[in-house]
Amino acid sequence: MAKKGILLVNLGTPDSPETKDVRKYLAEFLMDPRVIDVNPVLRTFLVKGIIVPFRSPKSAKLYKEIWDDKTGSPLLHYSILQHKLLADRLGDEYQVELAMRYQSPSIESALDKLKASLVESIQVIALFPQYASASTGSVYEKVMNIVGKWQTIPSISFINSFHDNELMIETFADNGRQYQPETYDHILFSFHGLPQRQLIKCDHTDNFCLKVDGCCNTLNDTNKFCYSAQSHHTAKLIAEKLNIPKEKYTICFQSRLGSDPWVQPYTSEIVAKLAKEGKKRLLVFCPAFVADCLETVYEVTEEYGGEFKALGGEHVQLVESLNDSPKWIDALEEMVKGQKF
Structure with a gap:
């Protein structure tokens, strides 16, 4: 029996708190035309000529302050936990994949896993409670650009926002x-x-x-x-x-x-x-x-x-975020199953 695919997507994080990895992350993030929505020439000048060169070393120092030697960045750590807990909760009927809009694991690699498993459908949940073009909109555009090149496209649905969940x-x-x-x-x-x-x-x-x-x-x-x-x-x-x-x-x-x-x-x-x-x-x-x-x-x-x-x-x-709270996993399960939330 074909599984239902679930794609959880958060914003992203550098692969390490080193300046080179922070630079790579910031460049990908800020070059997104939905994030800095100005003329492409101006965006390139601002991001690659000013923001990334000057901000990367400063941001790297901040990431080192919150980085855990074992679990890495808090965002990736809790995203992995949310992915695992939701997958365990949903069971064998679903295949849950985790991706980051920027850096690793990539949206393309997660979609490739769902494609290889021949899922019958894909539900995309961008992990941003409030809709914004620069976050949720960017995730959806990226997903559609990738899937749009597939020869066989399964049924795809999106959770627009869940600000009042x-x-x-x-x-x-x-x-x-x-x-x-x-x-x-x-x-x-x-x-x-x-x-x-x-x-x-x-x-x-x-x-x-x-x-x-x-x-x-x-x-x-x-x-x-x-x-x-x-x-x-x-x-x-x-x-x-x-x-x-x-x-x-x-x-x-x-x-x-x-x-x-x-x-x-x-x-x-x-x-x-x-x-x-x-x-x-x-x-x-x-x-x-x-x-x-x-x-x-x-x-x-x-x-x-x-x-x-x-x-x-x-x-x-x-006040701590939702992180790995069981009630938050309940919310994700309800979104997946289409129950009222």
């Missing part, structure tokens, strides 16, 4: 609950940032995104594919689970690159503002990530934590 929301809430959110001065829901121009491109009405006050605050038919609107919705659902009042939390965005305006408010500016207001303890959720990684383990804990303390704050506590 009930079990995912419960997992983040469970992880946060252990830190007793009510004992913190303020809660941050910090999402990975995107350039504002990428949000505008997703507004097919051309008259809503950033032109209507509070356009991201409520998810509706106009902004249902908007990364920022979905992020706001995710944060509100987690806050509701934990009974966090609106005045006690802020939704913000981190990891901006370059001088162009990105989605706001910026996490770094919110951290500074809260410190100046006399806040001492912050609890930070990062619900754009299903596995802990450089952006959570180092950027939030070390960078923002250091900035907060330098301005008079006392402690920044990161």
Whole structure:
């Protein structure tokens, strides 16, 4: 009996924290036209002439801070665990493969395994809760480009986003609950940032995104594919689970690159503002990530934590990501089987 193929795809990580491998990873990542969506000549100049040469040594030092001698990068470690746990849960009826959009294991190698096994269908789950052209969209384009060259193409389906997945929301809430959110001065829901121009491109009405006050605050038919609107919705659902009042939390965005305006408010500016207001303890959720990684383990804990303390704050506590939580594996199983989530 033919198996059903499942392809899990996360963003990616360097093969090692050495500068040469970080350089290779950053070059592939940032040369993606969906990530830096500018003129190809300008993109090549920016990435290969400026960003990668200057950023690679700095990023390599950061990766060394979070790298484990046995398990490697946290993102790959937890992605492998998620892959194994889901495969065990689904059983022999399914073949589950793991890939990274950039670097190893590659999407092409994972698809080749599914093709060689003669699976009857392929379901692609890009492991990004909120849809963005630069993440989920890039994964889907890569998959379609590869499979489009096959002579025989099986049935293929995609999970567009799962920003409101009930079990995912419960997992983040469970992880946060252990830190007793009510004992913190303020809660941050910090999402990975995107350039504002990428949000505008997703507004097919051309008259809503950033032109209507509070356009991201409520998810509706106009902004249902908007990364920022979905992020706001995710944060509100987690806050509701934990009974966090609106005045006690802020939704913000981190990891901006370059001088162009990105989605706001910026996490770094919110951290500074809260410190100046006399806040001492912050609890930070990062619900754009299903596995802990450089952006959570180092950027939030070390960078923002250091900035907060330098301005008079006392402690920044990161809430762990979904990682290998059994409830998160339940969520993946429900997505695969098409159950309500």
